[in-house]
Structures are given as C-alpha cells and as structure tokens.
Amino acid sequence: MSGTFAVLVARDLRLAARRRVDIVLPIAFFTVAVSLFPLGVGPEPQILRQIAPGVVWVAALLAAMLSVTQLYAADHADGSLEQMLLVPGARIPVALAKAVSHWLLTGLPLVVAAPVFGLLFDMTPAAIASLVAGLVLGTPVLSLLGGLGEALTLGLRSGAVLLILIIVPLCIPAIIFGAGAVAAAESGLSARGHYSLLGALLIFTAVLAPMATAAALRIATE
Amino acid sequence: MSTTLRFFRFASPAAFYPLAGKLVPWFSGVAAILAAIGLYLGMLRAPTDATQGDAYRIIFIHVPAAWMSMLLYVVMAFWAAIGWAFNARLASIVARAIAPTGAMFTFLALWSGALWGKPTWGAWWVWDARLTSELILLFLYAGYIALVSAIDDTRRADRAGALLAVVGSVNVPIIYFSVIWWNTLHQGASVSVTAAPKMASVMLLAMLLMTLAFWAYAFAVIFVRTRAIALERDNHAAWANDAVARAPVRQGASS
Amino acid sequence: MAGDQAADAKTPADAVLSVQALECRRGDRVLFAPISFAVGAGAIVWIRGANGQGKTTLLRTLAGLSAPTAGEVVWTGAPEIAPRPLYLAHANALKEDLTVAESLRFLLHLAGQHVDGRVVEAALERFGMASRKDAFVRTLSQGQRRRVALARLAAQRELLPWLLDEPFDALDAAGVELLAGVIAEHARRGGAVVLTSHLSLPIEEPAPAIVELHAPAFA
Numbered sequence: 001m002s003g004t005f006a007v008l009v010a011r012d013l014r015l016a017a018r019r020r021v022d023i024v025l026p027i028a029f030f031t032v033a034v035s036l037f038p039l040g041v042g043p044e045p046q047i048l049r050q051i052a053p054g055v056v057w058v059a060a061l062l063a064a065m066l067s068v069t070q071l072y073a074a075d076h077a078d079g080s081l082e083q084m085l086l087v088p089g090a091r092i093p094v095a096l097a098k099a100v101s102h103w104l105l106t107g108l109p110l111v112v113a114a115p116v117f118g119l120l121f122d123m124t125p126a127a128i129a130s131l132v133a134g135l136v137l138g139t140p141v142l143s144l145l146g147g148l149g150e151a152l153t154l155g156l157r158s159g160a161v162l163l164i165l166i167i168v169p170l171c172i173p174a175i176i177f178g179a180g181a182v183a184a185a186e187s188g189l190s191a192r193g194h195y196s197l198l199g200a201l202l203i204f205t206a207v208l209a210p211m212a213t214a215a216a217l218r219i220a221t222e
Numbered sequence: 223m224s225t226t227l228r229f230f231r232f233a234s235p236a237a238f239y240p241l242a243g244k245l246v247p248w249f250s251g252v253a254a255i256l257a258a259i260g261l262y263l264g265m266l267r268a269p270t271d272a273t274q275g276d277a278y279r280i281i282f283i284h285v286p287a288a289w290m291s292m293l294l295y296v297v298m299a300f301w302a303a304i305g306w307a308f309n310a311r312l313a314s315i316v317a318r319a320i321a322p323t324g325a326m327f328t329f330l331a332l333w334s335g336a337l338w339g340k341p342t343w344g345a346w347w348v349w350d351a352r353l354t355s356e357l358i359l360l361f362l363y364a365g366y367i368a369l370v371s372a373i374d375d376t377r378r379a380d381r382a383g384a385l386l387a388v389v390g391s392v393n394v395p396i397i398y399f400s401v402i403w404w405n406t407l408h409q410g411a412s413v414s415v416t417a418a419p420k421m422a423s424v425m426l427l428a429m430l431l432m433t434l435a436f437w438a439y440a441f442a443v444i445f446v447r448t449r450a451i452a453l454e455r456d457n458h459a460a461w462a463n464d465a466v467a468r469a470p471v472r473q474g475a476s477s
Numbered sequence: 478m479a480g481d482q483a484a485d486a487k488t489p490a491d492a493v494l495s496v497q498a499l500e501c502r503r504g505d506r507v508l509f510a511p512i513s514f515a516v517g518a519g520a521i522v523w524i525r526g527a528n529g530q531g532k533t534t535l536l537r538t539l540a541g542l543s544a545p546t547a548g549e550v551v552w553t554g555a556p557e558i559a560p561r562p563l564y565l566a567h568a569n570a571l572k573e574d575l576t577v578a579e580s581l582r583f584l585l586h587l588a589g590q591h592v593d594g595r596v597v598e599a600a601l602e603r604f605g606m607a608s609r610k611d612a613f614v615r616t617l618s619q620g621q622r623r624r625v626a627l628a629r630l631a632a633q634r635e636l637l638p639w640l641l642d643e644p645f646d647a648l649d650a651a652g653v654e655l656l657a658g659v660i661a662e663h664a665r666r667g668g669a670v671v672l673t674s675h676l677s678l679p680i681e682e683p684a685p686a687i688v689e690l691h692a693p694a695f696a
Contacts, residue, residue, distance in 0.1 A: 007586045011575075018574040079568025085566055085588055086540060148389070153381050158372045166365040166386060169358050170393050173400035180404065197403075201396070210391055219381040222543050375504040455505075 005093040005100075006042035008084070012101035026067040026106045027113055032054040034117050035060040045122045052121035053131060053182035057175045060110050060135060061142055065164045067106045068146035073206045076154055076221075085221060091214030094203070099140070099147045107139030123186070134178035140173045144209035173201055176201035233310050235452035236461040241444040248464070249442035252357050253435050260431030268425045277341035282392040282425075284334035285307055287327045290440060292394075294324035302384035312448075314380035315455065317387070318370060319402045319447035323440050325363035351405040355398050359427040376455065417474070481601065492517050493669040494551060494562075494664035496537070497579055499548035500693075502532045508534055508676050509690040511548060516638070519664050520670045524677055532673040533567065536597050539671065540564035552638075560638030562638040563588070569626040577606060580614055585632055587665035592632060600632035601625070604655060612687065619647040630659055639663065653679060 016023055036046055075081040084094050092157045114135055118128035148169035156162065181194035233239050264282030271278045297319040298448045305314030336346045347353070369386055375380035456462040494516040501508050508531030516522050524532050539550055548589045551578060552562070571580045571676060575659040578597050585592050604624040614622060639660075644668050657679045660670055664683050672678075680686050 003589075004587065007583065008307060011572075011583055014579070015572060015574050074572075077568075078572065079566050079570040080572065082566055082568070083564075083570045083587060084540060085542065085559075085586060088561065090587075144359060152369060153372070156372050158368075160374055162368055165361070167367055169361045169365065169397065170389065172358060173393075173396050176400045176404045180488070197400075204396075208392070215387055216382065219378055219385065222378070377502075377504070 004084070004087055004090050005097045008094060008097035009101050009104075012097070013104065016101075016105050022067075022070060023105050023109065026063040027062075027109050029066060030059050030063040030110060030113065031117075033062060034120070034133040038120075048121045049123055049127075049186070052118065053127070053179040054122050054175075055121070056114060056117055056131060057134075057138070057179045060114075060139065061168065061171055061175060062164070063110065064102075064106055064139065064142040064146055065149070065167060066160055068143070068150050068163065069100060069160050071102050071147055072150045072154055081217075082221065085217060091217055093209040093212035095147055095151070095217065099144045099213075102143045102146065103140050105136075107143050110139055111135045123182075127182050127186045130191050131178075131182045132183045133191075133195060137195065137202050138174040138178040141198075141202055141205045142171055144205045145170050148209050148213045148216060151213045151220060152216070154220040173193060173197065177201065224302075233312055235315065235456055237311055239449055239452055239461070239465055242449050245365045246442050246445050249445070250413070251300050253438035253442060256431050256435035256438060260428050260435055263431065264428035268428055269422055277338065278335050282428050282432050284331055286436050287331040288356060289433055290436045291324055291328035291331050291356065294320055294327060294389055294440065295359060295362065295387075295394070296326045298324055299384075299387035301396045302380070302387045306381050306384035311455070312452070314370070314384070315451045316444065316448050317383065318319055318380070319451055320443045321353075321367050322369075323364060323445070325360065325367065327436065328356055328363055330343070332354060332360065335340055342350060349405070351398075351402045356396055356400050357395070358401070360392075366390070384399060480541060481567040493520075494671070495551040495553065495676045496539070497549050497551070498547045499535070499538070499550065501531055501543065502546045503531065503534050504576040507693045508601050510688065510693045512688065513548075514688050516669045516671060518636075518669055519667045519683060520669055521660065521664050521678075521680060521683055522669075523687050524671065524673045525687055526688065527692075530550060530690040530692070532690060533642055536564065536642050536671070537566075538672065540640050562640050563629070563633065564640040565626060565629065565642065565644060567642045569622050571622055571625060574613065576611050576613055577601065577617070578610040580630070581625060581628055584629055588629075590632065596632055600628040603631035603659070604628045605651070613665070620649055623647045624652055624655075627659070628657060630663070633663075636663075636668040638669040639671070641670065643673055645674050645676055648651065657692075 003192075034055055037051065041047060072081060075084070081094075085092055111132060114132050115128050118131055123131070129145045136164065145167050149163040152166065153159070154161050177197045181191040181198070184191040184194060234242055260282065265279055268279070268282075270276055296316050301313045301320070302317035304310055305312075305317060332353065335356065339348050339353075342348050366383055366386055370379045370383040372381060453462050453465065492515040496515070497513050498511040499513070500511050508529075509526065512535075514522065519610065524535060526532050534543065538545050542564075571577075572583075578594070578601070581597050581601065582592065585597070598607050598610060601610050604627055605641060606621060606624050606628060609617065609621065614625070617625065623644075623646065630639065641660075644656055644660075647655060660672070661682060663681050664670055
C-alpha cells in the first residue's frame with residue numbers, strides 16, 4: 001500500500017506545481033490575516049509581542065482550513081477519488097497521503113514564512129525559534145484534522161464554513177500548546193513541556209486521524 | 223434470556239413510539255416535582271455563603287446543567303456509535319434527539335456561569351478553565367448539529383454525525399486538559415469563578431435533586447423529540463400513519 | 478420473471494459473478510425490485526432501466542464502493558481476478574492539469590499496474606489518442622477525454638471482469654465502433670463485462686444478455 005501513498009503524494013505535488021497559485025493563496029491569506037491584527041490592536045510593540053504567538057497560530061489554523069477543501073473536493077468531483085477508493089485497503093493510505101500533501105503545500109510554507117512574521121511583531125530570536133518549532137509539530141496536526149473534516153463534509157454545499165466549525169474545537173489543544181511554547185520562550189522559561197505535549201498530540205493524531213478519515217471517506221462515498 | 227428479547231423488541235421505532243408516549247408524562251411529572259423541591263432547598267433553605275452572599279445560589283442551576291451537558295454529549299456519542307455499528311435506526315434517531323437538549327444545557331451552564339460571575343467577580347464572563355471548556359463543548363454540539371443538518375441523506379448524516387461525536391468524545395479529555403494547562407499558565411483569575419463554596423449537606427442534596435430533575439426533564443424532552451423524528455422518517459410506514467390518525471385533533475386545527 | 482434472468486448461457490459453475498436478491502438504496506429510496514443474475518466468463522451483461530432506476534448504484538455496489546441494502550454479490554473465479562473488477566464510472570477520473578499520458582499512467586498505477594511508456598502509448602493508440610499523449614487533459618473535448626478514460630481497458634493484461642457505466646457516452650461513431658470491438662474482444666478472450674448504456678449496443682458476438690431494473694413493488 002505504500003505504492004498508493006507514494007503515487008498519490010507525487011501526483012498531488014505535480015498538480016500543485018502546475019497550478020502554483022494554489023500554493024500561494026494560503027500564504028497570502030495568512031499574511032493578510034496576520035497583518036490585520038496590528039491594524040486592529042494598535043502598533044504598540046509590547047502588546048504586539050504578547051499577542052504574536054496567538055495571532056500567528058490562529059491565522060495558521062484558518063489558512064490551513066481554508067485550503068483543505070482542495071484536498072478532496074476536486075478529486076470527488078471528477079471521479080478520481082472513487083478510483084482511488086476502489087483499490088483494496090486504500091482508504092488509510094489515501095487519507096495519509098492527502099494529509100501529507102496538504103502539509104507539504106500549506107503547512108511547510110507557513111513554517112518557512114513564520115520567522116518573517118515574528119520580525120513583524122518584534123519577537124525575540126528565542127521566541128521565533130520556538131514559534132517555528134511549535135509550528136513544525138502542530139501544522140501536521142492541523143492537516144490531519146483538516147483532512148478528517150473535509151472527508152466528513154465531502155460534497156456538501158456548506159463547504160469551508162461547516163468544516164471550520166467542526167474541526168476548530170479539535171485543533172484547540174495544538175493552538176494552546178504551540179502558542180504556550182512561544183510564551184514560555186519569551187519569558188525565558190523552558191518550552192520543553194510544550195514541545196513534548198505537541199509531539200504527543202502529533203503522534204496521537206497521526207495514528208488515529210487517518211483511520212477516522214478513512215471511515216469518513218467510506219461514509220461519504222457509500 | 224426472554225427478558226432480553228422482550229427488551230430488544232423496543233429497538234424498533236414502531237414499538238418504541240407508544241412506550242415513549244406513555245413514559246413522557248411520568249418523566250415530566252418527576253422532573254417538575256424534583257425541580258420544585260431542589261429549588262426550594264437551594265434558594266430558600268441552604269445557608270447564605272459568607273464570601274459570596276446569596277449570589278452563589280445560581281450554583282444549583284449551573285452545576286447540574288454543566289454535568290448534564292457533559293453527560294449528554296457522551297450518551298449522544300454512545301447511541302450514535304451504536305446506530306452506526308449495528309445499523310440500529312432508533313439509536314441514531316435518539317442521538318439526533320439528544321443533541322439539541324445537550325446544547326441547551328450547555329448554553330444554560332454558560333448563562334448561569336455568567337450570572338454567577340457578575341456579582342462575584344464583576345465581569346459577565348471570565349475565561350476560567352471550566353467555563354472555557356463549556357464553551358468549547360457548545361462548539362462541539364454546534365458542529366454535530368450543523369453537520370447532520372447539512373447532509374440530506376439521513377443514513378450518511380447519521381453515520382457522519384456518529385463519527386464526529388465519537389471523535390469529539392475522544393478529544394474532550396485532551397481539550398479539557400489543554401484548557402486547564404492554558405489557564406494555569408495565564409494566571410489572570412487566580413481563583414476560579416466556579417469554585418464552589420464549602421458544601422453544607424442541604425446544598426449537596428439540593429444539587430443532587432436538581433441534577434435528577436434535569437435528567438428526568440432530558441428524558442421527557444428527548445423522548446418527545448425521538449417520537450417526532452421517528453414519525454418523520456417512517457412517514458410511509460403503516461404504524462406512523464396509524465399513530466397520526468389516532469392522535470387527538472386539537473380544537474380549531476385544520477385537518 | 479424479468480428480474481431473474483440468468484444472463485449467461487453457461488452453467489452456474491462457470492459464473493464469475495453471482496448476484497442474489499440484490500437491493501440497493503440511494504438516500505432513503507429503495508431503487509429497484511430485488512434482482513438476481515449470474516455472469517459467466519466471456520459473457521456480456523447489459524443492465525437496462527429507466528433514468529434514476531439505479532443502474533449506476535448497482536454498478537457501484539458490484540464494484541464494492543457501496544454496500545447493498547439486501548442480498549449479496551459473490552465474485553468467484555481465479556484468486557487473481559476476484560474480487561477486483563475494473564470499474565469505469567461515468568466520470569472520467571482525469572485531472573485537467575495532467576497530460577493524457579500522466580493521467581493514464583496514474584490510473585494504471587493505482588490499479589497496481591506498473592506500466593512503462595510503451596504500454597501507455599499502445600493503449601492510447603488503440604483508442605486513437607496517441608497523438609495527444611502530451612496534451613493537457615483540459616484541452617481535450619468530452620469525447621476525447623472519454624477515449625483516454627477508456628484506454629485503460631486496452632492497457633489491461635489480466636482478464637479482469639469489467640464494470641462499465643455508460644461507456645459509449647460522448648463517443649462519436651468511430652469511437653463507438655472501437656469500444657464495441659474492444660469489449661467483444663475481451664469477451665472472446667474469456668473476460669466478463671457488465672455495462673449500462675441507454676443506447677443500443679452495437680455488439681453482436683457474443684450477444685449481450687439483458688438485465689432489466691424495475692421499480693420496487695411498493696410505492
């Protein structure tokens with residue numbers, strides 16, 4: 001079944017390369033969303049430094065959720081998803097492959113872009129490092145949960161808003177631990193506890209979410 | 223063995239309908255009586271608290287409501303999962319019937335929490351661990367209701383809802399833990415708004431009675447809703463048309 | 478009874494697919510009266526029915542994508558064949574942003590066929606699309622996309638049973654003839670074919686057996 005996984009990820013990456021705007025859009029949204037906060041809150045550096053981790057994490061969550069509809073919707077519409085699910089035992093590799101593709105195309109760019117926003121918010125180097133580390137552990141969780149949400153809402157008219165409503169409560173632990181890590185780093189404390197929690201959360205999600213997503217795919221396509 | 227078989231007979235909507243119909247008035251009555259006693263004890267007989275005065279009495283609504291909201295979520299997930307695993311239609315219907323009541327109790331818990339917070343701490347809302355968890359629970363209920371409402375195909379809706387409810391249930395401990403963690407990090411409100419005053423036994427009794435009252439109320443309301451959904455889903459079946467035909471016609475109602 | 482036709486001339490022992498009292502549902506609606514038929518090696522079965530009667534749902538159930546409401550679907554035959562029939566849906570499953578060759582190779586890869594460029598090209602050639610193998614799918618017409626989707630049939634080496642949903646749709650006269658030839662050839666080699674088509678089938682040999690879907694008995 002690793003064959004299915006590899007073929008799918010390769011195909012999704014190739015499709016993204018042909019349609020580069022799809023990679024840029026989540027980053028653009030992320031940039032706009034993050035930049036709105038100073039406009040709303042005021043330019044005082046002390047306040048910005050304090051809200052920075054929360055703002056970056058929430059914006060990352062929203063950016064990830066908005067781009068997740070692309071994971072399955074197109075394949076569902078043109079019949080590719082059906083063909084993928086025909087392969088015996090393919091549901092879990094499909095779910096995993098989709099989550100990995102989504103992370104490579106949305107999560108990873110967010111991780112790379114995060115230091116820039118750290119500078120916009122005048123964060124210390126230690127804080128920026130901890131922000132990036134947290135995002136590395138947390139964005140895959142968002143991709144996995146986003147895949148579950150998209151599989152549950154496959155083909156529904158309500159689309160992204162319904163998906164966000166369903167999935168965001170499940171993402172709250174990741175936000176808390178991720179933003180908490182930065183707060184700890186900023187006050188000079190060790191963020192190790194937060195990283196451990198994020199890591200545990202990642203493992204837990206990586207093991208269970210593909211199974212749940214596979215079940216959701218079955219429910220949606222039956 | 224024969225008792226089990228007789229019990230499973232009620233697993234069909236058609237058989238459950240009349241049974242539930244007979245039970246609803248009993249549950250309603252029990253709920254009303256228990257609530258009356260519980261409120262009397264809580265509002266009038268329990269001693270005034272030294273620090274919080276009489277405002278703390280909202281606890282007799284807040285805590286039972288919070289307990290019910292959490293209990294109902296798990297029960298909802300349980301029946302939804304049973305309906306999914308065993309293709310048991312009545313179980314799926316019950317799960318759907320529970321959701322609005324569970325959401326209502328969550329809302330009630332949040333409201334009563336706010337009413338408690340205002341005189342005690344001067345703010346309508348405090349982001350302490352338990353209130354924040356209740357808020358997230360409300361989101362979980364809202365997500366479930368939104369999802370099952372958005373799917374037209376009832377079978378797919380039931381199953382997708384079941385999966386979401388089970389995933390939610392698994393996540394509730396994690397979310398609760400993370401919220402407590404979050405709350406201890408940001409030591410704003412150092413004492414929880416929902417820290418209950420020391421419990422005199424009459425207070426405990428009042429809370430217990432209110433919990434049981436809410437429980438009986440929930441049964442009554444959920445049974446009514448289950449009957450309605452069962453009628454709706456089986457509207458082609460003979461039993462449903464018979465039941466509607468036998469229902470008393472209200473004065474002045476058009477046919 | 479019309480729904481109970483045995484669709485092959487061979488004995489049941491040769492049956493590749495056996496369907497017993499099958500009932501399917503879409504949403505809350507039971508789609509058709511219970512149906513039973515058997516498909517033998519080398520047989521072509523033509524599923525017919527009114528619009529919305531459940532032809533597509535039936536094929537999806539045979540393919541294993543949906544579970545039936547009642548009855549059973551039994552695939553027999555050599556272990557390498559069962560239970561993985563080749564299912565071509567009404568939708569082409571081609572990505573607009575991939576080239577024809579990439580799309581076909583992806584679909585074959587999914588089905589477990591690791592093919593090289595020559596096999597892909599030969600399959601496309603069979604359906605007259607080899608010249609467009611490096612064109613993006615979005616530049617093709619509906620009929621051309623259909624041909625590319627059908628090229629999977631020509632790349633088949635194993636004798637898998639075929640489940641085809643409206644395969645002749647969007648094809649021009651030449652395409653229809655091509656496909657008919659491919660299907661007949663598959664049947665002659667011993668492969669089974671179950672298909673739906675609202676147009677009459679231009680296949681004479683082997684003569685397709687007809688299975689009609691009827692509305693369920695109650696309202």
